[in-house]
Amino acid sequence: MLKFFHLPIFLFVVFMISANASDKNSIIKAGEYYYGTGISIDVKEARDLALAELTSQISVFVSSRFESNLIETINGISENVESVIKTHSGAIINNVQTLQQPLSGGKFEVFCYIQRSELLKIYDERKALIAEICDAADEYSVQGNIAHALKHYYFCIILLKSLPDQMVEWQGINYTIQIPRKINALLENISFHYQGDDWEDDSARRVDLGVRIHGQPVAQLDFTFWDGSNQVSVQTRDGQASFYLYGSSVQFESLRINVKYAYYENRNEYSTVEILWPLVTKPVFESEKGIKLKVESPQLRDRFTKKFNGNPVVPTTNALNLHVDAQDAPGERILGQTLQFIDQISNPQSDIYSGDKYLVEKLQRYLKYNTPSVMDQSIEGTVNRTSRGWELRRIRVLHSYPNIHRESTEYLVLDFDSTGTLVDFNMAITDNLYQSFVTAAEYGHDWGNRQDILKFIEKYRMAYLSRDLGTVDLMFSDEALIIVGRIIKRKATSIETLYEKFGDEPDVEYLRFTKREYLNRLSKTFKANQDLFLDFSSFNIIKKNNAPNVYGVEMRQSYNSSIYSDEGHLFLLIDFEDVDPLIYVRAWQPNEWDQDKLVRTANFRVRK
Numbered sequence: 001m002l003k004f005f006h007l008p009i010f011l012f013v014v015f016m017i018s019a020n021a022s023d024k025n026s027i028i029k030a031g032e033y034y035y036g037t038g039i040s041i042d043v044k045e046a047r048d049l050a051l052a053e054l055t056s057q058i059s060v061f062v063s064s065r066f067e068s069n070l071i072e073t074i075n076g077i078s079e080n081v082e083s084v085i086k087t088h089s090g091a092i093i094n095n096v097q098t099l100q101q102p103l104s105g106g107k108f109e110v111f112c113y114i115q116r117s118e119l120l121k122i123y124d125e126r127k128a129l130i131a132e133i134c135d136a137a138d139e140y141s142v143q144g145n146i147a148h149a150l151k152h153y154y155f156c157i158i159l160l161k162s163l164p165d166q167m168v169e170w171q172g173i174n175y176t177i178q179i180p181r182k183i184n185a186l187l188e189n190i191s192f193h194y195q196g197d198d199w200e201d202d203s204a205r206r207v208d209l210g211v212r213i214h215g216q217p218v219a220q221l222d223f224t225f226w227d228g229s230n231q232v233s234v235q236t237r238d239g240q241a242s243f244y245l246y247g248s249s250v251q252f253e254s255l256r257i258n259v260k261y262a263y264y265e266n267r268n269e270y271s272t273v274e275i276l277w278p279l280v281t282k283p284v285f286e287s288e289k290g291i292k293l294k295v296e297s298p299q300l301r302d303r304f305t306k307k308f309n310g311n312p313v314v315p316t317t318n319a320l321n322l323h324v325d326a327q328d329a330p331g332e333r334i335l336g337q338t339l340q341f342i343d344q345i346s347n348p349q350s351d352i353y354s355g356d357k358y359l360v361e362k363l364q365r366y367l368k369y370n371t372p373s374v375m376d377q378s379i380e381g382t383v384n385r386t387s388r389g390w391e392l393r394r395i396r397v398l399h400s401y402p403n404i405h406r407e408s409t410e411y412l413v414l415d416f417d418s419t420g421t422l423v424d425f426n427m428a429i430t431d432n433l434y435q436s437f438v439t440a441a442e443y444g445h446d447w448g449n450r451q452d453i454l455k456f457i458e459k460y461r462m463a464y465l466s467r468d469l470g471t472v473d474l475m476f477s478d479e480a481l482i483i484v485g486r487i488i489k490r491k492a493t494s495i496e497t498l499y500e501k502f503g504d505e506p507d508v509e510y511l512r513f514t515k516r517e518y519l520n521r522l523s524k525t526f527k528a529n530q531d532l533f534l535d536f537s538s539f540n541i542i543k544k545n546n547a548p549n550v551y552g553v554e555m556r557q558s559y560n561s562s563i564y565s566d567e568g569h570l571f572l573l574i575d576f577e578d579v580d581p582l583i584y585v586r587a588w589q590p591n592e593w594d595q596d597k598l599v600r601t602a603n604f605r606v607r608k
Helices: 009-030 043-066 078-086 089-095 116-122 124-143 146-160 175-189 247-251 264-269 271-276 331-346 357-370 431-444 447-465 469-475 515-528
Strands: 033-040 097-102 108-115 190-201 204-213 220-226 231-237 240-246 254-259 288-292 320-324 379-386 389-401 406-416 422-427 476-484 496-499 511-513 532-543 550-561 565-575 582-590 604-607
Touching (some): 009 033, 009 108, 033 043, 033 116, 043 078, 043 089, 043 097, 043 108, 043 116, 078 271, 089 116, 089 124, 108 116, 124 146, 124 175, 124 431, 124 532, 146 175, 146 220, 175 190, 190 288, 220 240, 240 389, 240 406, 331 389, 357 389, 357 422, 357 447, 406 447, 422 447, 431 447, 431 532, 447 469, 447 532, 447 565, 469 476, 469 515, 476 515, 511 515
Parallel strands (some): 320 379, 476 582
Antiparallel strands (some): 033 108, 097 108, 190 204, 204 240, 220 231, 231 240, 379 389, 406 422, 476 511, 496 604, 532 550, 565 582
C-alpha cells in the first residue's frame, strides 16, 4: 500500500528554491540562452528588470549585425542597438520563459531566458508587419494615391533597418530589394507639366501644374519646393497641383521641386517607426524634378474675374461648360447659380445669399478656415441627378493652410434642389475613389444608396474642415457611441447595435465618449489649432444584410494640424432609414494596421 506524507511548507519552499536555482545555473552554464535576472518586492517590477537585462544582453551579442543599419553616435552604436532591440519587446515577451522564486525580506527573484536559436523567430512579427504595410502601399499605388504609397513604402524601409538580416525575406519576397525598387519606379515615372499661371498682382502669382504617372492623372501626391524664403508643401489631387509664388519668386522662370517620400511629421502613425526614426540610417532617393515656367506680365493675363453685384446673371459657356446626364435638368438655372457661387468665393463681400442663413454661415466658415481660390478660368462640370435634385461635381479650388505649410488642390460639389437652386456645397472625394463606387454600383444595382453615402461622407469631411460643430451634432444620433480604441460595450440606441469581438482581438484599454463629450472635445480641438487638414485615402462601403438601409463605412483617415498629426482606421455605422442619415457608431483607431484588431462592419449585429 502506498503512503503519502505531507512535507512541511518551509521544506517545500526550500525544495522549489533549490530546483529553480539549479535550473537557472544550468541555463547560464549551457551558453545557449540569453537571460536576465530581476529582484524586487513587486513581481512585475522584478520581471521588467529581468527583461531589461535580457534585452541588453541580446543587444551586445547582435550589435555587429546592425552596424550598417544604425546611426553611430559619439558612444558608438551600442545604445542604438539596445533601443532597436526594445522595439521587438512584444515578440520577446511572447517567446521568453520565466523562473520565479521568493526571497527573504518579502522580495522576489524573476529569471527570464530565451534560446539563442529562437531569436530569429522573434523577428518574424516585424517581417509580417512590413509585409502588411507594403501590401497596403501596393494597393495605394494601383489606385494612383502615390503620396500614401510612397509614405508607407518608406516606413517599411525604416522597419527593415530594425532587422539584422542583410536581406529580409518573408513568404518568398525579398523586401530589402523590392521596396526600394518600388519607390524608385514611382519617382521615375511621375511627370509634371506646366499648364499656366495667373497673376493677382506684381507680388503674387499662381502656378498650375498637371501631374501624371504612366500617363494617368495622379490621384494624390505631395511635393515641396524652396521659394527663396521657405519650403512650401503642395498637395496634388486628381492630376492637378497649384500653388502661389510670392515676392521675388514670382519672377521664377524655372522651379526645382522634390517629390515627398519621407514623411517625418507622420512617423508617429506607427510607434515603432517613431522610435526607430532617429536611430537608423535613412536612404535618400532621387526625387528632384525640374519645371520650366512661362513668365507673362500681369497686363497680358486674361484673368477670370466676374462681379455680379446681385444683378441677374447672363449664363456664359465660355466660363463654365456643363455635362448633363439627364435632359430634364435645369441646366441654365444651375449654370447661373454656379457662376454666382464662384463669384462669392472671389468676392465674399456681396450679399447674394443674405436670405439663406445656412449658406451664408457655411460659406463664411469655409472661407475662414480654408482660404480657397477658384482655379480654372474655363470650368468643366458634370451635372448628375441625386435623390433630392441635382449636383455639379468638381469645381477645382486651391486651399491654403499656412501654419502647417500646406497647399491643397480640392474639388467642390454643389447641390441644387429640383428647380436648380443652390442649397449646399461640400468637398469631393478623389475622382478615382468616386469612379470605383460608380463601378461597384453597376454590380450591386444600388447606386442611389451609394451616392447618398458618398455625399454624406463629403459633407462629414466638409464639416470638420469648416469646423462646423452644428453640422457634426446633427449628423450623430443622440445615443451615438464614440470610441477611441478597440473595445465597445453594448449601449441602447434607437436601433439596437451589438459589438461582437472576433478572432484574436485582445482586450485593451479604450476611451468611450457620449455624443456630448465628443463634441466638447472636438470644440477644444478646433479652438486649439490655427490650421487643420483631414483627408480620406481610401474607404469601403459595406451593407448590413440583416438591417435594411444600415451601412458600415470603413476608411483610412489622415489628420494634420498645427499641433498634432496622425493616421488611422475610421469606422462609421450609418442608418439611412430616415430622410436625414444618422451616425450611430464612430470608432477611431489611430496608428492601427493589424486587420485582426480593426473595428469593422462585420463586428456589429444590428436589430431594427
